Structure formats: structure tokens, C-alpha cells
Amino acid sequence: MPVMQAITLIRRAAALLLLVPGLAPAADVELAGVFGKRAVLMVDGGAPQTLGIGQRSKEGVVVLEVDGRSALIDVGGERRRVALGEAPLRIQPPTPQADLGLSVSLTPDPQGHYWAQGSINGAAMRFMVDTGATYVSIGADEARRAGIDYRKGREVIMNTANGPSTAWLLTLDRVSVGGIVLYGVQGTVHEQGLPVPLLGMSFLSRLGMRSEAGLLVLTRRY
Secondary structure, X not given: OOHHHHHHHHHHHHHHHHHOOOOOOOEEEEEEEEEOOEEXXXXXXXXXXXXXXXXXXXXXXXXXXXXXXXXXXXXXXXXXXXXXXXXXXXXXXXXXXXXXXXXXXXXEOOXXXXXXXXXXXXXXXXXXXXXXXXXXXXXXXXXXXXXXOHHHOEEEEEEEOXXXXXXXXXXXXXXXXXXXXXXEEEXXXXXXXXXXXXXXXXXXXXXXXXXXXXXXXXXXXX
């Protein structure tokens, strides 16, 4: 193959890779301003870009949510929140589909309950697996530890073992169990608190679940 033809093919392949979702390089993202539901972002020290919800910067940063002083963004599948007045946030997107097929095995306690060590937005949590819970559910104290301003969520009434309870429905940026990490997981925060954080179906439905030799095995499917 002629040298120039080979170089052309390599350049075309590189260009195609840049178009594949999730292959964006690491980025330094700064929130320079907020105008209503539009965020002004500076990526890698470049010129300010004003983006509405759902819009993508030329570097591939997508704006998912905007409030008064912060914005939720997506860079190659990594969702993070940037705030006004803070230093640029360094975001290293995960390797695409790196943990597909990854499994976590859970052992039941004497009462038959399964417990999982994990985190929400990086804050450590010990969840009780609850297939009867619609959402990942935590109390207000856990929400504060995870840096969640839950009152910006939607107020709802939830039925609990102690009767109806007020909670806030919102999207959790990142929920992990073992090495399995999911982004954009719906959750509820109960201001009156819960005995333990619950790992509900908003997380579990995105995994494979099977019983194996007395263990509950959770497997990342997509």
C-alpha cells in the first residue's frame, strides 16, 4: 500500500474514533456563568460556550441540568456537577463498557437480607437490597454526606412500613456497588430518615440478578 494512502486511512480511522460516544479525552470543565437554564462552560481553558439543556459543546461536553449556581454535565459517559466559583473540574471518562459482565456476589444475613457495600456520588453507603423498593432510597443525612441538595427534587408521597412519608424524587449522578457503577439513577431522599439506605429497582433493573449457591449475583448488563 502506498505510504500516502496508508496515512489517509489512519487519519480517517482517528476521525471515526472521535465520533464514537464515550471516547472523549479527559477534560477540564469550568462553569463560568448561568443564565436561566443555560450554562456558560469553559473547556480546557477555551472560549466560553453558552449551552442549553441537551446541547453539546464542540469538545463533546453535554449539559444535562442547570440550576442557579451549578450544572450537571456529561463527558463521554461520566456525569459530574460543576459549580460557579469553583476551580475547573478534571473529568476522566471511564473506558467504554469496561465493566460490562462484571459481577458482585452478595451473601444473605441470618434474616435472609442481602447487603451491599457501595456509594452514591462517591459517599460510602451500606445498602440493603430491596426488590420491593422502586428507587434507590436514602435519608436526609446520607444525602447531605453525598452532597445532594435534595430539596431541588420533586416532592412526592411514598408508602413506607410506617405509613405515608414525604420524600424528594431526583436523579443521582452516580451509584456504585462493588465495581459496578451506574450513572443517572433515579432515587428518593426521605427527610424523616430511613433505617438503612435501600438499593431499589431503579438500580437493580439495570443489572442481571440470579441466585447461585445461596448467593445473590448482580451482573452489569449495559
